Amino acid sequence: MSGKLTLVGAGPGDPELISVKGVKALADADVVLYDALVHPELLDYIKRSAKKINVGKRAGKHSYQQDEINALIVHHASQGLHVVRLKGGDPFIFARGQEELEYAVSYGIDTEAILGISSIGLPGYYGIPLTRRGINESFWVITATTRNGCLSGDIALAAQSTATAVIFMGLKKLQEITDIYTYYGKAATPLAIISKGSLPDSRIIFGTAESISRAPALAQIEAPAIIIIGDVVATNPDFYEAVRNVISQPQYQQIQL
Numbered sequence: 001m002s003g004k005l006t007l008v009g010a011g012p013g014d015p016e017l018i019s020v021k022g023v024k025a026l027a028d029a030d031v032v033l034y035d036a037l038v039h040p041e042l043l044d045y046i047k048r049s050a051k052k053i054n055v056g057k058r059a060g061k062h063s064y065q066q067d068e069i070n071a072l073i074v075h076h077a078s079q080g081l082h083v084v085r086l087k088g089g090d091p092f093i094f095a096r097g098q099e100e101l102e103y104a105v106s107y108g109i110d111t112e113a114i115l116g117i118s119s120i121g122l123p124g125y126y127g128i129p130l131t132r133r134g135i136n137e138s139f140w141v142i143t144a145t146t147r148n149g150c151l152s153g154d155i156a157l158a159a160q161s162t163a164t165a166v167i168f169m170g171l172k173k174l175q176e177i178t179d180i181y182t183y184y185g186k187a188a189t190p191l192a193i194i195s196k197g198s199l200p201d202s203r204i205i206f207g208t209a210e211s212i213s214r215a216p217a218l219a220q221i222e223a224p225a226i227i228i229i230g231d232v233v234a235t236n237p238d239f240y241e242a243v244r245n246v247i248s249q250p251q252y253q254q255i256q257l
Contacts, residue, residue, distance in 0.1 A: 002080060002110060003077030003079060003081045003109060004083065004111070004112065005104040005112070006082065006084045006111070006113075007087065007113045008022045008025050008087065008113070009088075009089060009116015009117070010034075010039065010089070010200045011116050011117045011119065011198075012089055012119040012125075012135055013037070013039060013199045013201060015039040025084050027046070029046060030051070030076070031051045031081050032050060032053070032083075032084045033055045033072055033085050034052065034055065034087075035087050036056025036063075036088075037088035037224060038087075039199075041217065051076075055068075065143050070099075070100060070103045070104075071180065073103070073104055077228065085097075086098055087116070088116075088200050089116055089117070089118045090117075091116065092113070092115070093141070094169070101113065115117070122198060123192070123196050123226075125172070125197060126194055126197070127235075127238070128192060128228055128233055128235070128237040131164065131232065135230075135231050135232050136162050136230055136232055137162065138162075140161075140163045140166065141198045142158060144167045144168065145169045145172075145173065152188045156181070158229075162231075163230065164188055164230030164231075165228070166179070167225075168226055174213065175186060175213060176214065177209075178210065181229065187208065187209050187210035188208050190207075190230065190233035190243075191207050191208055191209055191227065191235070192205065192207075193205050193221055193225055193229045193235045194225060194226050194228070195222050195223070195224070195225040200236065205217045205218060206226050206236070208240075214233070
């Protein structure tokens with residue numbers, strides 16, 4: 001009997017945002033390797049006889065290294081078991097899904113991928129369109145932290161464009177990011193940070209590249225969080241009132257909505 005690996009995207013947080021196909025895969029699994037950001041309620045779909053292994057990796061708190069996760073996939077699938085790798089968001093967006101799939105294939109293991117709703121869509125959940133006619137023509141999705149721990153050079157490129165930037169894993173590098181936007185003359189660019197998006201305890205704060213570091217609520221923002229920078233942020237009806245608490249209103253009047 002040959003085993004199988006199924007990559008399943010769990011969605012951005014809310015357990016109801018997983019796909020029906022993803023739920024069916026969980027119900028069929030013999031072994032589930034799940035991430036730290038996966039909502040606990042999703043584990044209720046797993047049959048009692050299945051083995052559940054928390055392989056979550058959080059900044060500075062890695063329970064399993066990637067090599068160990070790969071080895072677990074091969075170990076269980078080689079025993080003829082159906083292994084589900086349950087990953088937060090979508091397995092192919094900053095989630096190493098392709099690496100795990102290719103590793104399993106190299107051992108002759110059958111694979112399947114079930115896409116998930118990515119955190120890229122969370123701005124719309126909070127009244128921020130990633131694109132708006134007359135404001136921007138594109139959006140960039142960027143990881144703030146590269147493999148060697150440095151800030152991605154793509155952020156400087158985004159700062160020189162009219163694109164909306166959606167930045168993952170950037171909370172600890174927020175000052176570096178906003179300094180780049182200020183350097184390129186974008187200090188007044190609207191900015192939002194969404195923390196724990198789609199969950200009941202989610203938070204969103206507004207500011208500009210120059211002012212966000214002075215936002216009183218910044219101290220309460222926790223990871224996981226995404227940063228959205230671009231004029232579309234100002235289309236949220238709460239934007240102007242929120243930034244008024246940090247800086248004066250007039251400099252924002254130049255933004256054409």
